Amino acid sequence: xxxxxxxxxxxxxxxxxxxxxxxxxxxxxxxxxxxxxxxxxxxxxxxxxxxxxxxxxxxxxxxxxxxxxxxxxxxxxxxxxxxxxxxxxxxxxxxxxxxxxxxxxxxxxxxxxxxxxxxxxxxxxxxxxxxxxxxxxxxxxxxxxxxxxxxxxxxxxxxxxxxxxxxxxxxxxxxxxxxxxxxxxxxxxxxxxxxxxxxxxxxxxxxxxxxxxxxxxxxxxxxxxxxxxxxxxxxxxxxxxxxxxxxxxxxxxxxxxxxxxxxxxxxxxxxxxxxxxxxxxxxxxxxxxxxxxxxxxxxx
Numbered sequence: 001x002x003x004x005x006x007x008x009x010x011x012x013x014x015x016x017x018x019x020x021x022x023x024x025x026x027x028x029x030x031x032x033x034x035x036x037x038x039x040x041x042x043x044x045x046x047x048x049x050x051x052x053x054x055x056x057x058x059x060x061x062x063x064x065x066x067x068x069x070x071x072x073x074x075x076x077x078x079x080x081x082x083x084x085x086x087x088x089x090x091x092x093x094x095x096x097x098x099x100x101x102x103x104x105x106x107x108x109x110x111x112x113x114x115x116x117x118x119x120x121x122x123x124x125x126x127x128x129x130x131x132x133x134x135x136x137x138x139x140x141x142x143x144x145x146x147x148x149x150x151x152x153x154x155x156x157x158x159x160x161x162x163x164x165x166x167x168x169x170x171x172x173x174x175x176x177x178x179x180x181x182x183x184x185x186x187x188x189x190x191x192x193x194x195x196x197x198x199x200x201x202x203x204x205x206x207x208x209x210x211x212x213x214x215x216x217x218x219x220x221x222x223x224x225x226x227x228x229x230x231x232x233x234x235x236x237x238x239x240x241x242x243x244x245x246x247x248x249x250x251x252x253x254x255x256x257x258x259x260x261x262x263x264x265x266x267x268x269x270x271x272x273x274x275x276x277x278x279x280x281x282x283x284x285x286x287x288x289x290x291x292x293x294x295x296x297x298x299x300x
Contacts, residue, residue: 192243196221201238201256203284204229213242213272215251224254227282227289234284242272253278259294270296 035043041059048054188206190199194214201209215221223240242251251272255261259282261268272278276299283293 198224202229209238218248221251227256238280240278258289259292262295
């Protein structure tokens with residue numbers, strides 16, 4: 001419709017350019033009255049056709065470009081239908097080829113999957129067979145090893161029982177066959193005592209026993225020692241550490257009464273200065289305090 005109106009506009013402009021032309025009655029076009037609106041299409045207008053002035057109607061002017069547009073539209077429609085038919089055939093061919101390829105690929109994938117599944121099944125069966133064979137061999141070895149281990153264990157138990165019976169019967173003597181290397185014993189810590197007090201030393205507790213003393217203030221402080229759990233042949237030591245760094249008092253350790261005293265002058269009380277230590281060595285030749293040999297040394 002835009003194309004049709006453009007032609008109509010050109011035609012009307014042509015008429016306007018000839019506005020000074022007159023009709024046979026001598027009236028100029030520009031002097032005519034305006035037509036009523038809207039136009040019906042039957043109105044008569046002048047046209048120049050092949051150099052000859054003629055009349056036509058508004059409808060005829062409008063129909064000319066519309067007829068041309070219809071021809072062009074029909075030609076375009078025909079071409080579109082032809083192209084669509086050609087494209088549809090090409091697309092169908094392409095689709096069929098693609099479908100054929102997809103089907104071929106699917107068949108190939110199915111064949112590969114089946115082959116892989118068969119291989120997995122075969123390998124699984126072989127693994128089960130190998131596992132069963134291994135399990136049988138392990139069970140067989142376990143039975144054989146269990147019998148051998150049992151025999152070895154019984155032999156060891158017999159040797160140990162015989163050795164224990166011999167030790168109970170005769171003990172370990174100077175003439176015995178037992179050999180001892182370096183023997184290490186853990187130190188028993190007896191704790192800390194503040195100022196005066198008493199402490200019982202168990203001979204069976206440890207070879208080395210350690211006690212800390214924290215004395216404070218002034219005047220004399222006293223620590224009384226006594227022994228228990230004595231048996232013949234024991235050797236043990238007691239270390240008394242005075243940890244306070246100051247103090248004017250005298251801290252006295254009263255040694256076990258009745259022991260065989262090897263201290264110089266047979267002293268039964270030893271004074272320990274701040275931050276000094278007292279070492280008491282005990283050796284038992286019997287199970288009583290009177291059969292215990294005692295010596296004392298104070299750090300300088």
